[in-house]
Amino acid sequence: MAKYLLLKHYRGAPAATNDVPMEQWTPEEWDAHVRYMDDFADQLQASGEYVDSQALSPEGTFVRFDGEGKPPVTDGPFAETKDLIAGWMVIDVDSYDRALEVAGQLSAAPGAGSQPVGEWLELRPFLNQTPDTTA
Numbered sequence: 001m002a003k004y005l006l007l008k009h010y011r012g013a014p015a016a017t018n019d020v021p022m023e024q025w026t027p028e029e030w031d032a033h034v035r036y037m038d039d040f041a042d043q044l045q046a047s048g049e050y051v052d053s054q055a056l057s058p059e060g061t062f063v064r065f066d067g068e069g070k071p072p073v074t075d076g077p078f079a080e081t082k083d084l085i086a087g088w089m090v091i092d093v094d095s096y097d098r099a100l101e102v103a104g105q106l107s108a109a110p111g112a113g114s115q116p117v118g119e120w121l122e123l124r125p126f127l128n129q130t131p132d133t134t135a
Contacts, residue, residue, distance in 0.1 A: 001092045004099040006106060007122035008086040017118030018111045025112055036109040051090035099123055
């Protein structure tokens with residue numbers, strides 16, 4: 001089994017095939033999307049492939065350590081994850097091909113007009129060993 005992170009983006013990814021912003025969806029379209037995501041997570045949980053998923057609020061702040069004392073807080077001018085990352089799902093699957101299949105199914109969640117969103121998802125494997133730094 002290998003763990004993968006599927007990242008959903010607010011912006012920064014290529015345009016979805018059904019590229020209507022979520023704030024323009026009807027309440028029924030929003031409910032159908034969330035229901036699809038919940039049902040899909042339930043299916044993955046039943047197959048033993050689900051680890052976790054969360055939707056993220058657009059609010060957030062960069063924080064860094066700047067020596068002893070309270071760390072300073074900044075809100076830009078960087079491209080921030082609050083502007084980019086809408087949520088994630090972690091899966092634990094048998095193969096990269098299965099991870100691609102799961103990502104494709106997740107991308108099919110309904111959106112505006114009850115049509116699949118067709119959004120691009122970022123698929124990233126978990127690093128499970130120390131990188132070779134001798135090369």
